[in-house]
Amino acid sequence: MSVDLITILLGLLMSCIPVALTCLYLLSWITPWPIRTRKDFLQPMFVxxxxxxxxxxxxSLLSYDDSSGEELHCTTPDLYLSVIVPAMNEQERLPIMLDECLxxxxGRQTKDDLFTYEIIVVDDGSTDRTADTAYKYTEKYEGKIRVLKLEKNLGKGGAVRRGVLCARGSLILFADADGATKFADLQHLEEELLGLTTLDGYVPEIRSDVNWITPAIAIENECIFCFSSRSHMEKKSIATRSLARTFLMIAFHWIVYIFxxxxxxxxxxxxxxxxxxAVSKLFPLLHIERWAFDVELLFLAEQFSIPIREVPVTWHEVDGSKIVPIISWLQMGRDLILIWFRYKTGIWKTMSGSPRRSRRKSEQNAENKLVMDAERVLNTYDTDSDFGNSTIQWDVTAYISEIKIFIVNESKDGMTLEFDLVGVEAPIANAIRRILIAELPTLAIEKVYLYQNTSIIPDEVLSHRFGLLPIKADPRLFKMPLTRVIGIDESGVDCSEEPAGDPTSGYQSVISLPHFRIHHQWCMMIFWLRNYDLDKRLKLGECHCLKGLGRDHAKFSPVATASYRLLPQIVLKKKFSGADARRVKxxxxxxxxxxDADGVAFVKDARSDTCSRNILRYEDLAEYIELSRIKDHFIFSVESTGALRSAELVVEACKVMEEKCRTLQSLFQKRLKELQ
Structure with a gap:
């Protein structure tokens, strides 16, 4: 009887699964959700x-370029910090919050002139005088606080999205109007966030120079956000929360965790x-505009592998919550389940166009890791044979859609650039590096005419140094000399083109080629100077430069350095504390x-690891630590010699690679036609 009972129960359970799925489809179909288009995000909003x-x-935070297809771009910031305050019928609580944060x-701005800020209060269709209450603060803080009034109530998520898409700051904070969180705790979030945006994990001294991650050329930009957390209050009992709210909080967290x-x-x-x-990446993708929008926001951040940090804050419960008991709870529960269901089934998609995968992330990436052993590197082959698996159909469109570029760091002058290239094989990454070094043209001094050299530097050394001088001229404006040999006569000028003399010019140099002429001011030896007296003044025709490639001579190479490495990963398989934690560190x-504060070691920044295997010296620790590299995640570092910005060099390298591929493709097509 027990076996029959179990069989009956299993049968009932299996029969319930189609019913449950049908109910979810019906619930998803009858539940309305706003469809926002590019037009909605770009529509003008008025103060x-x-x-x-x-x-x-x-x-607007977003911009659109017709040449970029459907892609929206993030505009550059004007300020350091934007504070977005969604408010609906908050004329009583809003002044308390503003009187604390302003x-x-x-005070921050008084201490630091580079600290600039704005506050945008978003009136989400209030029926009281919330907008007028916020507007009164604009008279005292002119230009620093502005009000965005929505005619219709969109919900908290909709109000926050409208507000952040009007923000001008490098960092964007949204804070509730109830003032439940101590506003001064912003500095804790700020320090953690700025540490994530730097390569070494340390907070920069000049906070206004924050790396806000420009996504202009990125498919998927590596952006970051950080938020506060009240979870630590469960242990420390800092929060004062009612019993009913505590019960609902625990139940809500369990549903969020499960789905x-x-x-x-x-x-x-x-x-x-x-x-x-991060704002430009996530907010245009949101569907939920009510109370559960935070969950979808974090869900999308997980899908894009955006680093998330929880920072403890001081929080207290404030009366006047806009959540309607039972009704709001049911709506939030419904939205949580539908977030899971719609992304799982592909009804909603992320930017990459693929629904959430069901496998664990560690299982997805296991085959894409190079595991660092004591004496060898494991998992270097993609298949278990010497030949690629040709039975799998390869689609170039699908392959390209998975390629991503993240701009990690760029100097102010654009001469140095660090970016991540994800989703390609090592030969492609290596080809880009080799093209940067040897295939991009620049200008260099080709021949030097010396007459009565009075310096202590020998003629040969001086000529060699001249040849290595970086020429600050855009090589794209010049043509290659091809087979033409430019002669220099006894006056040091091009035999085929005698430049006209200019008696008013005593220190101009000319790059003289058959089709163009460009002038520069420069000084002897290695350094470019603009406003210094010159010991040697060059007249027209006394300096000749030639356009060439780095493969012909190192002086033509446009990069000082061009390198890449694989993204490191470190997994601690157990907790290390005390002396073991210090040894691991x-x-x-x-x-x-x-x-951490409990004395337990944790991985803070695996990216900064330099492939060291020192940990393998400790046999008692090594077996609990996994060192690996991601096969298709390349960290590029490019430093320009000065002719073009590093980002421009990367673009030019991709153009060269594209041309090479097209040439190779045409040769294959030509040969195939001959064989037919």
């Missing part, structure tokens, strides 16, 4: 004013800090491993 509400226009922000977000304990804390790149480069 609210009681007298003339349509006078000043907000500057003195703090003003959507598993890496974050507190998804609903209304104090979140973003980089500008000392075995890696500084900043890679850190020790």
């Amino acid at each position: 609210y004013a009681p007298v003339n509400p349509w006078n000043e226009k907000f500057r 003195p703090y922000l003003e 959507t977000v598993r890496t974050v304990r507190d998804t609903q804390c209304g104090f979140k800090l973003f980089t500008r790149g 000392s075995s890696f480069s500084e900043g890679v491993i850190e020790i």
Whole structure:
């Protein structure tokens, strides 16, 4: 009888699965959700004013270029920090929150002139005087606080999205209008976030120079955001929360963990800090505009592998919540399940166009790892044979769609660039590096005419140094000399083109080629100087440069350095504390491993690891630590010699590779036609 009962129960359970799926499809079909298009994100938004509400226009965070297809681009920031405050019928609580945050922000600006900020209060269709209450602060803080009034109530998520898409800051914070979180705790979020945006993990001294991750050339930009958390209050009892709210919080967190977000304990804390790149990446993809929008936001961040950090804050419960008991709870539960269901089935898609995968992330990436052993590197082959698996159909469109580029760091002058290239094989990455070194043309001094050299530097050395001088001229404006040999006569000028003399010019140099002439001011030896007296002044025709390739001579190479490495990964398979934690930390480069407040070692920045295997010296530790590299994630570092910006050099290298591929393709097609 027991066996029959179990069989009956299993049968009932199996029969319930199709019913449950059908119910979910029906629930998804009958549940309305707003469809936002590019037009909605780019529509002009105006600053609210009681007298003339349509006078000043907000500057949009997103821009659109017809040449980029459907892609939206992130505009450059004007300020350091934007604070977005969604408010609906908050005329009583809003002044308390603003009276706390404005003195703090003003104090920061007084101490640091580079700290600039704005506050945007988004009135989400209020029926009271919320907008007018916020507008009163604009008289005292002119230009620093503005009001965006929405005619219809969109929900908290919709209000936050409208607000952040009007933000001008490099960092964007959205904070609830109830003031439940201590605003001064912003500095904790800020320090953690700025540490994530730097290569070494340390907070820069000049905070206004934050790397906000420009996504202009990225398919998928590596952007970061950081938010506060109240989860630590469960142990420390800092929060004062009612019993009913505590029960609902625990139940909500369990539902969130089961269906959507598993890496974050507190998804609903209304104090979140973003980089500008993160906002432009995530908010256009949101579908939920009510209370559960935070969950979808974090869910998408997980899909894009955006680093998320929870930072403890001081929080207290404030009366006046807009959540309607039972109804709001049911809506949030429904939205959580539908977030999981719609992304799981592909009804909703991320930017890459693929629904969430069901396998664990570690299982997905296992085959894409190069495992670092003591004496060897494991998992270097993609297949278990000497030949590729030709039975698998390869689609170039699908392959290209998986390629991603992240701009990690770029110097102010554009001469140095670090970026990540993801989704390609090593031969492609190596080809880009070799093209940067040897296939991109630049200008260099080809011949030197010396007459009565009075310096202590020999003629040969001086001529050699002249040849290595970086010529600050755009090589794209010049043509290759091909087989033409440019002669130089006894006056040091091109035999085929005698430049006209200019008696008013005593120190101009001319790059003289058959079709063009360009002037520069420069000094002897290695350095370019603009406003210094010159010991030697060159007249027209006394300097000749030639366009060439690095493969012909190193002086034509446009890069000082061009290198790449694979993205490191470090997995600690057990908790290391005490002396073991200190040994683990000392075995890696500084900043890679850190020790938390409980004395437990954790991986802070695996990216900074330099492929050190020092940890393998400790046999008692090595077996619990996995060192690996991601096969298709390349960290590029490019430094230009000065002719073009590093980013321009990378683009030119891709153009050269494209031309080579087209040439090879045409040769194959020609040969195939001959064989037919």
